[in-house]
Amino acid sequence: MSAEAQTSVAAATHAAGDAALAGVRWALARDLKLAFRSRAELGVQLLFYVIVVTLFPLATTPERNLLATMGPGVLWVAALLASLLSLPRLFATDHADGTLEQIALSPYPLEALVSGKIAAHWLTTGLPVVLLAPLLGQQYYMDGESLTVLAAGLLIGTPILSLLGAIGAALTLGLRGGGGLLALLILPLYVPVLIFGAGAVDATRAGLGATANLSLLGAGLALAVVGAPFAAAAAVRIALD
Amino acid sequence: MLEAQNLAARRGYAELFSGMGFRVKSGDALVVTGPNGTGKTTLLRMLAGLSAPAEGEIRWNGHPVRPFSAELRNVVAYAGHLPSLKDELTTEENLAALVELSGASASAAEIDRALDSVALSHRRALPARVLSAGQRRRIGLARLILSRRPLWILDEPVTALDAAGAALLARMVHDHLDRGGIAVAATHQSLGLEPARVQSLVLGETVPA
Numbered sequence: 294m295s296a297e298a299q300t301s302v303a304a305a306t307h308a309a310g311d312a313a314l315a316g317v318r319w320a321l322a323r324d325l326k327l328a329f330r331s332r333a334e335l336g337v338q339l340l341f342y343v344i345v346v347t348l349f350p351l352a353t354t355p356e357r358n359l360l361a362t363m364g365p366g367v368l369w370v371a372a373l374l375a376s377l378l379s380l381p382r383l384f385a386t387d388h389a390d391g392t393l394e395q396i397a398l399s400p401y402p403l404e405a406l407v408s409g410k411i412a413a414h415w416l417t418t419g420l421p422v423v424l425l426a427p428l429l430g431q432q433y434y435m436d437g438e439s440l441t442v443l444a445a446g447l448l449i450g451t452p453i454l455s456l457l458g459a460i461g462a463a464l465t466l467g468l469r470g471g472g473g474l475l476a477l478l479i480l481p482l483y484v485p486v487l488i489f490g491a492g493a494v495d496a497t498r499a500g501l502g503a504t505a506n507l508s509l510l511g512a513g514l515a516l517a518v519v520g521a522p523f524a525a526a527a528a529v530r531i532a533l534d
Numbered sequence: 535m536l537e538a539q540n541l542a543a544r545r546g547y548a549e550l551f552s553g554m555g556f557r558v559k560s561g562d563a564l565v566v567t568g569p570n571g572t573g574k575t576t577l578l579r580m581l582a583g584l585s586a587p588a589e590g591e592i593r594w595n596g597h598p599v600r601p602f603s604a605e606l607r608n609v610v611a612y613a614g615h616l617p618s619l620k621d622e623l624t625t626e627e628n629l630a631a632l633v634e635l636s637g638a639s640a641s642a643a644e645i646d647r648a649l650d651s652v653a654l655s656h657r658r659a660l661p662a663r664v665l666s667a668g669q670r671r672r673i674g675l676a677r678l679i680l681s682r683r684p685l686w687i688l689d690e691p692v693t694a695l696d697a698a699g700a701a702l703l704a705r706m707v708h709d710h711l712d713r714g715g716i717a718v719a720a721t722h723q724s725l726g727l728e729p730a731r732v733q734s735l736v737l738g739e740t741v742p743a
Contacts, residue, residue: 312637323620323631330622391616394584400607400637530602534585 309402316401320409328417335379339421342375346429357434364433365443365494372422372447373483376454379418380479381472383410383462384529393466397533403526411459411522419451439494442503446490449510456514456521457482463528486513535559536581536685536716541590543576550576551737552589560684563707563717563727568737574720575615575689577737581718582612582687594685611636611683613691617670621663625654628662629676636681648676652702667694675703678710686710688719701726 328335349367350360387393396406426447427440435443461479465471493506535557542552550573558564566574579585581592583599583606591598599606619628626645633640640648649655652672657665662673671694678686686707692700704726707717711731719725725732 319631319634326627327620327622389616390620391614391618392620394612394614394616395618395632395635397584397602398582398607398610398612399635400604401635403602534601 312400313402313405316399316405317409317412319401320396320406321413322409324410324413325416328413335417335421338375338379338418339425341378342371342422343425343429345371345374347432350432360433361435361439361498364430364435365439365491367433368426368429368443369447369450369487369491372426372451373454373480373487375422376418376451376458377476377479379414380458380462381465381475383414383459384466384532385462385471388466388532393529394533397529403529404522407459407463407526407529408522411455411525414459415452415455419447419455423447423451435494439497442497442507443494445507446493446503446510449507449514450486450490453486453510453514453517454483456517457486459525460521460528463525463532466529466532486510489513535593535595536564536718537593537596538581539591539593541577541580541592542588543573543580544588545573545576554590554735556733556735558716558718558733560714560716561711562731562733563711563719563725564733564735565725566718566720566735566737567722572738574737578612578687578689578718578720579614581685582610582614583607584612608637609683609685610687611678611681611685612687613674613678614689615693617674619662619665619670619673621661624659624661625649625665625669625673626658629673629680632673632677633680636677636683638681640680644680645676648679651679652676653698668696668699671695672699672702675699675706679706684715686715686717686719688717688721690720692721692723692725 346368349363353363354360384393387396397403399406423444426444430440430443458479461475461482464478465475468474489506489510493503493510496506497503537557539555541554543550554577556564566577568574576585580587583601583603586601593599594605594609597605618632620631623631626649629649630640630645633645646655649658652675654669654672654676657669662670665673671691691703695703700723707719707725708727710717711727
């Protein structure tokens with residue numbers, strides 16, 4: 294390849310990268326602004342998470358050891374439910390007001406725009422769940438090390454929930470009763486995240502160390518970051534056709 | 535130049551149209567009319583690259599274009615039935631976001647001027663929630679001006695606009711054609727264009743081949 298051709302290929306790759314970045318930035322900035330303007334809705338989701346986590350000690354037992362065993366699982370299941378509660382709105386509002394058509398017709402790559410929307414979803418719904426977890430874990434008499442591992446697991450795992458959830462949200466676009474279908478579609482996919490996330494805390498308590506579980510979560514995250522935006526973008530195009 | 539050859543559309547098992555073809559050159563407009571349910575919106579969505587024709591081919595400047603292809607995404611400005619506005623954002627923010635999404639860059643002054651030209655500058659800081667249907671349409675008109683695309687696809691653009699708004703739209707389309715642009719509009723109201731520049735396509739009757 295001649296030097297000129299190489300430069301032009303490099304320039305084209307550079308331009309494509311710029312467009313992708315601009316797309317991610319547009320979607321992220323806009324969705325964060327929208328989320329901030331309707332922050333009451335986010336508060337409702339977070340409160341739901343807090344209440345679900347709080348119900349279990351009230352309904353079961355005040356016994357320390359039992360609660361400490363149950364805690365990680367309960368916090369993880371509540372995180373899944375909280376994520377599921379907010380997912381239907383990820384694309385549905387844009388679909389209903391026609392913005393999704395403009396997004397799909399934008400010169401920015403649709404995958405980049407979808408990635409930006411997913412990032413905004415995680416920042417507004419996943420990150421607060423991660424930050425609240427150590428506090429809520431206190432109700433379950435979890436020790437410091439367990440709480441750290443729980444928060445680390447949620448930090449790696451909740452982005453996977455947003456990424457996989459986006460595929461389900463895009464696939465159920467425009468369906469009546471899409472929310473229920475979304476849960477059926479996505480909850481089975483969440484199972485590995487749940488197993489490794491809650492398993493990391495169990496392993497720490499058993500003295501085995503959380504590295505293996507957290508590494509597997511990390512691998513899952515890497516896979517989801519690369520694959521999910523493409524799958525979700527393809528589903529959006531199908532929904533518009 | 536926008537061309538269509540042998541286009542066919544189906545909704546479920548029902549055939550909306552088939553064997554449709556036309557050629558619109560730079561500076562011309564195609565006005566699509568026909569009774570409800572004959573496929574006007576379907577045709578416009580195909581031309582915008584939002585849905586695939588059941589049969590046939592669409593070409594832009596001689597090259598076949600597929601739905602969601604990069605060639606189309608860089609030339610089309612599509613204004614459908616839905617206003618694409620966010621209730622939580624102000625008039626100004628909505629317009630700026632849509633223009634940026636279309637890949638165009640517009641300075642604050644240009645956005646001001648565009649809002650001025652659609653008579654919305656006194657509503658710039660109001661959330662879109664409180665705007666009337668006609669005012670929402672006008673934001674869409676301002677977007678058309680600022681996105682600077684050669685191919686405008688307008689689905690019932692006069693809906694909800696008052697007389698002044700309809701005149702403004704007609705003037706915009708006229709200027710757009712003068713600049714060498716192409717407009718495809720599904721409308722039953724006249725856009726006031728010179729007959730020489732307008733091709734008309736009537737759906738639901740014998741379709742011109």
